Amino acid sequence: MTPYAGLAAEAGKPLQAMVHYPSSFSPDSVVYYLDSVRLGVKDDSTAFAINIDTLHMGLRTIMAKVWKDGEMHLGMTTFFRVPPAMPERLTFNIVNKFPHDTAADTHGLSYDNGFLYESVGDTAHTELRKVDLKTGKVLARQVIPGAHTVKGNTVIGDKVLQFVEKEKQGYIFDKNNLKPLGQFERGAGPTAWGVTTDGKKIYFDDGTNRIWTIDKDTYKKNGFIDVFDHENPVILINELEYVDGMIYANVYGFDTIVIIDPKNGGIDQAINLMNLWPFKERPKTFNNEDNVINGIAYDTQGKRLFVTGRHWSWIFEIQVAKHLPETIAAPEAVR
Numbered sequence: 001m002t003p004y005a006g007l008a009a010e011a012g013k014p015l016q017a018m019v020h021y022p023s024s025f026s027p028d029s030v031v032y033y034l035d036s037v038r039l040g041v042k043d044d045s046t047a048f049a050i051n052i053d054t055l056h057m058g059l060r061t062i063m064a065k066v067w068k069d070g071e072m073h074l075g076m077t078t079f080f081r082v083p084p085a086m087p088e089r090l091t092f093n094i095v096n097k098f099p100h101d102t103a104a105d106t107h108g109l110s111y112d113n114g115f116l117y118e119s120v121g122d123t124a125h126t127e128l129r130k131v132d133l134k135t136g137k138v139l140a141r142q143v144i145p146g147a148h149t150v151k152g153n154t155v156i157g158d159k160v161l162q163f164v165e166k167e168k169q170g171y172i173f174d175k176n177n178l179k180p181l182g183q184f185e186r187g188a189g190p191t192a193w194g195v196t197t198d199g200k201k202i203y204f205d206d207g208t209n210r211i212w213t214i215d216k217d218t219y220k221k222n223g224f225i226d227v228f229d230h231e232n233p234v235i236l237i238n239e240l241e242y243v244d245g246m247i248y249a250n251v252y253g254f255d256t257i258v259i260i261d262p263k264n265g266g267i268d269q270a271i272n273l274m275n276l277w278p279f280k281e282r283p284k285t286f287n288n289e290d291n292v293i294n295g296i297a298y299d300t301q302g303k304r305l306f307v308t309g310r311h312w313s314w315i316f317e318i319q320v321a322k323h324l325p326e327t328i329a330a331p332e333a334v335r
Contacts, residue, residue, distance in 0.1 A: 001064060001077040008231065010084040014049035019064045019075045021045060026068075033063040055081045057265035058226035058233070083266035086230050087258065090271045095304070096317040099136035104129070106310050108152035108195065108239060109295030110160070112175060115139070116297060116306070116315070117160050119150040126150040128162050128171075130178055133306075133315070142178040144171060152195030152204060152239060156216055163192040163204060170219075188212040188221035194240035194249060203240055203247060203262065209233040211240070211247070211265070225265035227258070234258060234267060241296040243305065250293050257296065257307070271320055277312060286311075 002018050009015050019030055032039045032048045042048055050062070057080075064075040100106075108119035116131040126148055130140040144150055148164040155161075155175055162171040163186070170192075172181040186192060186204070189212045195204040197216060205211045209227040214220060227234045227249075238252040246268070247260040255276065259269040273293060295308040295315070308315040 001062065001075040003077060003079055005078045007079040008082045009052055009079045010082060010230075011053040012084055015052050015079065016047040017050055017062050017064070017077075018047045019045055019066055021066070021073075027066050028069070029067045031065045031067070033065070035061055036063070052081055055264065056225050057081050057083070057228035080228070081264075082228050083230050083268070087267045087270040090269050090320050090322055092271060092273060092276065092318040093321050094276075094316055095319050097314040098133055098306075098317070100308050100312050100315045101131075101136060101138070102311050102313055104311065106295045106308055106312070107150050108163075109297040109306070109308065110153050110155050110196075110241075111297035111299050111304075111306060112155040117153050117155060117175070118295070119153050119162060122149055126164075128153060128160065128173060128178060130175075136315075140178040142173055142180065151193050154195045154197045154202060156197055156199070156202075161195070161202070163195050165191050165193070184219045186219050187214055188224070193252075194238050196240040196242045196247065198242045198262070203242070205237045205240060205249070207236060207238065207252070209235045209237055209265075211237065211249075211260070211262075225260075225262065227260055227265045227267065229258075229267045229270075239294055239296050241298050241305075243298045244303075248296055248298070248305075250296060252294075253289070253292055255293060257293075273307065273318075276307065276316055276318070277309070277314060 030042045062077050066073040104120045110117040116133055118129045118131055120127050126144040128142045129138050131138055151163050151165050153160055153162045158175055160173045160175045168185050170184050189206045191206045192204045193207045201213045202216050203211050203213055211225050213223045215222055227237055236252040237249045239250045241248045247262050248257050250257050255273045257271040258267045291310045293309045297306040304317050306315050306317055
């Protein structure tokens with residue numbers, strides 16, 4: 001079959017699927033399927049056009065059942081649905097910065113009504129904090145029971161949902177005082193890293209290029225998307241934040257936030273955050289491989305984007321831009 005297996009297919013024009021057989025062979029019918037869903041039928045080897053514009057990114061399978069005199073011959077091929085172009089490259093301006101507890105091993109960050117909700121710690125000590133944005137003061141905290149590694153959290157209504165990495169259960173807290181309200185079992189994913197919500201469903205990733213979705217009330221699985229740029233799957237998707245219809249995600253270990261279309265998993269833009277916290281201002285003990293960017297939060301009403309990292313001194317309010325940030329010297333100034 002064509003296309004040959006592994007083709008990177010871009011939206012904008014139909015994908016032409018075709019079976020090939022000797023000229024002496026005359027089929028009764030050729031039935032085409034995409035991911036086991038029947039698309040249609042032909043009675044010869046002419047191409048079958050498949051509209052891929054609305055498909056999720058990632059690996060897809062085309063199958064053709066070729067029927068002749070009651071006997072079926074099976075053809076199969078694959079393709080990757082990818083975005084049509086390289087992600088637009090963006091940078092940032094620093095609008096403001098707020099104090100951040102350098103003892104906080106940040107693994108998740110959310111914002112609501114002037115407060116940050118921060119997931120902190122490792123298996124030795126894990127907690128959820130409610131933090132005053134302006135002062136950095138911890139107003140309430142709740143220890144997560146058990147030897148868990150906390151990951152992302154998200155605010156839904158009057159509740160904060162706290163996810164842990166390896167176990168299926170999560171924890172529900174009152175967003176006002178962090179009083180425990182119960183537990184839930186997430187219905188998808190081998191692990192959980194970053195978490196966010198659009199108010200209707202919850203998105204979380206598992207450290208690969210997959211973002212799962214679950215129901216915000218039942219926590220049962222309702223789908224997933226796979227994250228791709230114009231060439232490859234983008235792995236190590238980590239902290240997530242829903243921002244004006246898109247998902248912002250940091251790529252773990254890199255000073256990059258990618259902007260993902262939640263409808264299909266395609267990366268439209270990428271923000272280079274190199275030197276957000278200027279290297280010359282970081283303490284000598286700072287570990288550039290460990291103290292990575294690991295917190296994204298968004299003020300929906302104020303249209304403010306906040307970014308911080310593990311053990312960082314600051315939470316930065318940034319504005320996404322298309323020019324060289326002032327914190328990076330122009331090339332001619334570098335000697």
